[in-house]
Amino acid sequence: MSSRAVLCLVELDNGDLAAASQRALAVARSLAVDPSPGSPSAGALTAVVFGVAGQLAESVAVDLARHGATELCLVSAEGLTGYAPVAWARGLEQLAAQRTAAAVVAAATDHGSEVLAHCGALTGLPVAANCVAAAATGDGTWQLVRQRWAGSLLEEAVLEAPCALLTVAADAAAGDLTALAPATAGHGVPVVKFTPSLQEADLRVRATESAEQGGGLSLATARVVIGGGRGVGGPEGFAALEELAGLLGGVVGVSRVVTSQGWRPHRQQVGQTGTKISPELYLACGISGAIQHMAGCQSARHIVVVNTDPDAPIMSRADYAVIGDLNEVIPALVAAIRETAGQG
Amino acid sequence: MDVLVCVKRVPMVGGKVVLTADGQEVDTRMSGFTVSPHEECAVEEAVQITERSGGTVTVLTLGPPEAAEQLRDMLALGAHRGILLETDGREWGPVATAAAIAAAVGELGPGAFPLIMAGNEAADTGGYQVGIRVAHALGRPCVTGIKRLEVAGDVLRAWREYGGGQEGFEVALPAVVGVKEGINLPRYPSLPGRLRAKRAEITVLRPAWQADGLRKVALRVPAGSAQRASVLGHGAEAVPELMRVLGEMGLLAPVGVTGRDGVVA
Numbered sequence: 001m002s003s004r005a006v007l008c009l010v011e012l013d014n015g016d017l018a019a020a021s022q023r024a025l026a027v028a029r030s031l032a033v034d035p036s037p038g039s040p041s042a043g044a045l046t047a048v049v050f051g052v053a054g055q056l057a058e059s060v061a062v063d064l065a066r067h068g069a070t071e072l073c074l075v076s077a078e079g080l081t082g083y084a085p086v087a088w089a090r091g092l093e094q095l096a097a098q099r100t101a102a103a104v105v106a107a108a109t110d111h112g113s114e115v116l117a118h119c120g121a122l123t124g125l126p127v128a129a130n131c132v133a134a135a136a137t138g139d140g141t142w143q144l145v146r147q148r149w150a151g152s153l154l155e156e157a158v159l160e161a162p163c164a165l166l167t168v169a170a171d172a173a174a175g176d177l178t179a180l181a182p183a184t185a186g187h188g189v190p191v192v193k194f195t196p197s198l199q200e201a202d203l204r205v206r207a208t209e210s211a212e213q214g215g216g217l218s219l220a221t222a223r224v225v226i227g228g229g230r231g232v233g234g235p236e237g238f239a240a241l242e243e244l245a246g247l248l249g250g251v252v253g254v255s256r257v258v259t260s261q262g263w264r265p266h267r268q269q270v271g272q273t274g275t276k277i278s279p280e281l282y283l284a285c286g287i288s289g290a291i292q293h294m295a296g297c298q299s300a301r302h303i304v305v306v307n308t309d310p311d312a313p314i315m316s317r318a319d320y321a322v323i324g325d326l327n328e329v330i331p332a333l334v335a336a337i338r339e340t341a342g343q344g
Numbered sequence: 345m346d347v348l349v350c351v352k353r354v355p356m357v358g359g360k361v362v363l364t365a366d367g368q369e370v371d372t373r374m375s376g377f378t379v380s381p382h383e384e385c386a387v388e389e390a391v392q393i394t395e396r397s398g399g400t401v402t403v404l405t406l407g408p409p410e411a412a413e414q415l416r417d418m419l420a421l422g423a424h425r426g427i428l429l430e431t432d433g434r435e436w437g438p439v440a441t442a443a444a445i446a447a448a449v450g451e452l453g454p455g456a457f458p459l460i461m462a463g464n465e466a467a468d469t470g471g472y473q474v475g476i477r478v479a480h481a482l483g484r485p486c487v488t489g490i491k492r493l494e495v496a497g498d499v500l501r502a503w504r505e506y507g508g509g510q511e512g513f514e515v516a517l518p519a520v521v522g523v524k525e526g527i528n529l530p531r532y533p534s535l536p537g538r539l540r541a542k543r544a545e546i547t548v549l550r551p552a553w554q555a556d557g558l559r560k561v562a563l564r565v566p567a568g569s570a571q572r573a574s575v576l577g578h579g580a581e582a583v584p585e586l587m588r589v590l591g592e593m594g595l596l597a598p599v600g601v602t603g604r605d606g607v608v609a
């Protein structure tokens with residue numbers, strides 16, 4: 001099997017390579033390696049970026065080289081400004097055909113998941129979502145590991161298709177980042193341009209971006225999250241958690257029981273159908289630890305639990321636990337922190 | 345307007361996933377079944393649309409005969425009709441699932457269900473694609489991840505979260521929408537709703553299973569997800585220990601007031 005090109009949809013975050021796209025590149029890179037015995041060789045890995053008006057920072061091309069890309073392809077077309085999922089999928093489909101690509105990879109972000117699903121629908125090919133590992137077998141199939149239940153379960157799967165379409169879980173271990181070329185190499189990948197031919201229907205769905213909501217810390221990126229579940233007992237109970245969050249420079253996150261009771265708004269929900277968090281500390285109070293909740297906090301550096309039940313499932317997912325009533329523990333903790341701060 | 349909502353029966357897994365001995369399935373001998381919160385919210389949204397401007401809500405599921413239970417749960421929330429695409433219990437991939445749903449809709453004629461709703465992703469297999477494939481098969485536009493929706497005449501406006509802000513879309517009906525939890529707060533089933541659901545007729549169709557290019561080999565629970573928390577103590581007496589731990593994590597320094605070495609930042 002000769003090595004065929006691999007395409008990776010790359011998204012930018014404030015002009016830099018998005019973290020999720022770095023993970024996608026790591027998986028894409030592993031697919032670009034020809035596994036045939038005797039002649040392991042790295043094939044072409046094209047990073048594909050859509051809708052960049054004007055110049056892309058040179059640092060992106062350098063960063064892409066470090067992540068193993070061999071080329072940066074800027075896709076643009078008349079009428080294609082901003083995000084348009086079908087048009088992006090069309091662009092990837094046509095580019096993949098032109099390069100007879102073996103695989104098209106994207107990060108499992110809102111955009112990446114949606115665009116790859118459209119690629120699957122346009123081509124009739126299967127799509128493997130939320131992969132954490134992928135390898136070519138050499139006989140034209142791919143061996144994959146992908147997430148089910150938002151990562152609470154892993155599926156080993158075989159993908160059989162002329163071109164593998166897959167997304168890479170945003171919280172997948174970032175592959176072998178140590179193998180990255182040093183930044184000092186300083187050489188960026190060459191930049192090429194591609195113009196897909198689009199039809200009107202491809203541009204039917206287009207995003208208009210509205211301004212950032214602004215203000216306040218975001219749950220997804222907060223350094224400290226104070227979690228409250230059914231054990232908080234009602235909407236009033238959250239005042240103490242808010243106070244604690246304020247003292248630690250964090251925000252409050254909640255379980256689904258809390259949002260479906262209407263105690264707190266859904267935007268504070270942590271979990272599979274809420275927000276995924278990755279704080280230094282997740283202090284989970286009165287939360288039992290259902291898998292769908294834990295799926296949202298498995299990237300937390302430390303998990304500390306306050307729960308009356310020493311056998312709650314969350315005990316086996318946490319670093320530290322205080323066994324007790326959160327209505328006693330949290331106010332006492334708040335008082336202790338205030339006292340320390342007062343002394344300092 | 346007549347709205348179709350697609351829901352999927354999934355095991356109600358709680359604190360721990362247990363697999364069958366052959367590693368092929370989640371062991372459901374001890375669990376009930378449910379649908380994704382995304383899909384429950386899609387049903388609620390559809391019911392609200394028809395409450396405002398008339399029409400009916402049909403819920404559809406592709407699954408084993410027992411999946412009729414999930415249709416009745418949704419009927420109890422206010423949906424009017426149910427369609428069961430009955431399977432023999434084998435797992436269906438997203439390609440075949442979408443084809444079967446599109447075929448069932450297509451048979452009702454091009455005017456059927458100007459609005460089709462799905463969850464953003466299924467709770468168990470999380471393929472992120474069935475709604476999009478249905479849309480392509482029917483030649484309709486599709487928006488996903490939707491957390492706010494407005495229908496005005498033939499125009500659908502929809503918004504989703506993106507970055508710290510929102511992305512808005514405007515498409516003409518007929519369309520397909522993938523919904524996320526948070527778009528609304530679903531109601532609890534009422535007693536009359538439950539009674540109506542019990543009596544409601546469910547249309548049963550039996551599409552033929554098709555292999556998918558993506559084939560499951562085995563399931564496994566990720567390694568390293570079971571440890572034992574070290575207990576710091578009981579009740580308020582544990583607070584000094586808790587303070588020590590928070591201190592070790594470097595979380596007790598006043599945030600944003602002093603930098604390293606106590607220099608004001």
Ligand SMILES: Cc1cc2nc3c(=O)[nH]c(=O)nc-3n(C[C@H](O)[C@H](O)[C@H](O)COP(=O)(O)OP(=O)(O)OC[C@H]3O[C@@H](n4cnc5c(N)ncnc54)[C@H](O)[C@@H]3O)c2cc1C
Pocket residue numbers: 228229230231232254255256257258269270271272273274275285286287288289290291292293296306307308309312324325326327356357358378379380381467
């Ligand atoms: C498809 C699907 C998706 C889901 N998505 C999510 C999601 O995104 N996020 C989510 O959170 N859930 C989600 N769920 C729901 C999830 O399965 C659980 O039902 C939910 O997480 C339980 O919330 P809880 O821990 O607050 O409540 P419970 O499970 O009722 O636990 C309450 C805990 O509080 C403790 N407690 C009670 N009183 C006190 C007290 N005074 N002090 C200290 N501790 C006390 C109890 O010992 C218990 O452990 C989903 C479910 C499904 C099926």
Ligand SMILES: Nc1ncnc2c1ncn2[C@@H]1O[C@H](COP(=O)(O)O)[C@@H](O)[C@H]1O
Pocket residue numbers: 350351352353380382383404405406407438441461462463464465466467469470471472473474475
């Ligand atoms: N078996 C099914 N029956 C009915 N609807 C389904 C089924 N599988 C998926 N769907 C719908 O498609 C959405 C996305 O599913 P998926 O692409 O599998 O993640 C789900 O939230 C459901 O609304």
